[in-house]
Amino acid sequence: MTPLKAVFLAHTAAPSGAELATLRMVSAMPAGQTAVVYTEDGPMLRRMAERGIETRLVRNDFDSRAMTIRKAGVRSLLTGAAGLLKLGWALGDTMRELEATVVIASSSKALLMGAVAARRARVPLVWHVHDRVSADYFGRWLALVIRLLGRVAARGYIANSRGTLASLWTWRKPVLVAYPGVEFPAHDDRSGEPAEQRPPAETVIVVVGRLAPWKGQDHFLRALAGVRVLPRDVYLVGGAFFDEEAYRAELEVHATALDLPVTFTGHVEDPEPYLRHADILVHCSVLPEPFGQVVVEGMRAGCAVIATRPGGPEEIVEPGLNGLLVDAGDRAGLTHALDTLIADQELRTKLADAARVRARDFDVAQTARAVTDFLTRLSGSRWRRG
Ligand code: GLC
Numbered sequence: 452m453t454p455l456k457a458v459f460l461a462h463t464a465a466p467s468g469a470e471l472a473t474l475r476m477v478s479a480m481p482a483g484q485t486a487v488v489y490t491e492d493g494p495m496l497r498r499m500a501e502r503g504i505e506t507r508l509v510r511n512d513f514d515s516r517a518m519t520i521r522k523a524g525v526r527s528l529l530t531g532a533a534g535l536l537k538l539g540w541a542l543g544d545t546m547r548e549l550e551a552t553v554v555i556a557s558s559s560k561a562l563l564m565g566a567v568a569a570r571r572a573r574v575p576l577v578w579h580v581h582d583r584v585s586a587d588y589f590g591r592w593l594a595l596v597i598r599l600l601g602r603v604a605a606r607g608y609i610a611n612s613r614g615t616l617a618s619l620w621t622w623r624k625p626v627l628v629a630y631p632g633v634e635f636p637a638h639d640d641r642s643g644e645p646a647e648q649r650p651p652a653e654t655v656i657v658v659v660g661r662l663a664p665w666k667g668q669d670h671f672l673r674a675l676a677g678v679r680v681l682p683r684d685v686y687l688v689g690g691a692f693f694d695e696e697a698y699r700a701e702l703e704v705h706a707t708a709l710d711l712p713v714t715f716t717g718h719v720e721d722p723e724p725y726l727r728h729a730d731i732l733v734h735c736s737v738l739p740e741p742f743g744q745v746v747v748e749g750m751r752a753g754c755a756v757i758a759t760r761p762g763g764p765e766e767i768v769e770p771g772l773n774g775l776l777v778d779a780g781d782r783a784g785l786t787h788a789l790d791t792l793i794a795d796q797e798l799r800t801k802l803a804d805a806a807r808v809r810a811r812d813f814d815v816a817q818t819a820r821a822v823t824d825f826l827t828r829l830s831g832s833r834w835r836r837g
Contacts, residue, residue, distance in 0.1 A: 455827045458486045458551040459579075460542065460568065462560040464493025465692045466718070467661055468744055469557055469581035472611070472631035478502050479632070479819035486549050490538060490564065509545050511538055528593070532563060539564035543571025552830040555579050555609070559597045566604035575606035575829050583618040583741050583762075588665075607829050609822060611742040612763040627825045630766070631744050632815025633751050646753070648730050648799040654682040657729035657754070659722045659745040662691045662699045667735040667759070667779070669705055674735075674785035676709040680793050685711060688725050690718025726752035730799060731792050734758040737780045743767065747813045750774065750806035755799035757788045767813070773805035
């Protein structure tokens with residue numbers, strides 16, 4: 452059997468959730484059997500290279516941002532799609548050069564490019580799905596088109612949660628649910644005794660994630676304005692990447708108007724120091740979160756976590772045991788959960804201790820093993836080169 456050479460294809464090199472998940476997972480896969488191809492320049496190229504991962508940049512000569520979900524009209528979608536198909540043709544050569552035995556598309560745009568590239572290189576295409584392909588996220592028609600495209604183009608699917616899997620049409624194709632993992636370094640000099648939970652008026656709250664309307668940071672600020680005891684500090688950790696600067700400005704206006712002790716850190720490469728410093732992590736996406744890596748990261752760092760359901764966090768948090776779940780968009784519910792945690796230092800300690808244990812179930816080494824096996828199995832399938 453030909454040894455595995457898994458080539459991941461990404462349309463963006465911005466450090467957003469899916470790209471960071473790929474970075475961690477590829478780092479944990481067997482050395483020399485992976486490569487990552489980006490069609491846009493950005494920080495992920497350096498971050499991959501720093502970890503010794505083979506990376507390529509095959510530049511896109513059109514602006515795929517014009518296709519950003521929801522903003523795009525039919526015309527720009529079609530022009531964008533044509534551009535992606537053309538780029539896919541060029542990518543076919545790259546896949547051959549890299550001696551890919553399987554191509555993994557890590558977004559819907561990559562799926563379109565990958566469909567052409569993998570066919571040209573005569574290797575199977577696997578769709579690694581990081582987003583729920585649903586009407587609320589993509590819009591009704593686009594969601595249908597993307598599901599169909601996946602059904603036609605992909606030999607198999609890797610979904611980042613059971614919820615994401617349920618949003619696809621995978622009928623009779625091989626599927627794997629692989630939760631994005633977190634890293635547990637063997638010698639972790641940043642670990643040590645977890646910090647103690649602070650008394651109510653001194654609590655520190657952190658919200659980590661790209662600043663985007665669907666991540667619900669504005670909803671969080673409004674819920675926070677209603678709490679009985681305000682925390683001492685609140686950190687909103689995350690940058691605005693995909694034309695979302697206006698949202699950041701709006702959040703700053705809210706925080707000032709509501710007189711909340713909020714610090715905007717902007718994008719940080721490693722949010723862990725903030726998580727270790729905080730007592731409470733709030734995850735408050737207003738649409739179902741596909742997975743929600745920050746929830747696991749917060750649990751690993753020993754935060755008492757509040758996260759929203761439905762979505763990935765339901766597959767991570769066992770409410771009352773190692774965190775709390777509130778309904779997405781339920782502002783009163785979020786205020787109530789914040790009040791409960793801020794007031795009850797003992798409950799926070801109990802949840803945080805159990806959370807640290809639960810986070811161990813999401814070790815990226817385990818994810819990487821499952822994915823490597825899955826890809827190895829598919830590599831041997833009918834598109835293998837002779
Ligand atoms: C996407 C999803 C997020 C998930 C990440 C990694 O960014 O929105 O929920 O954690 O991909 O799969």
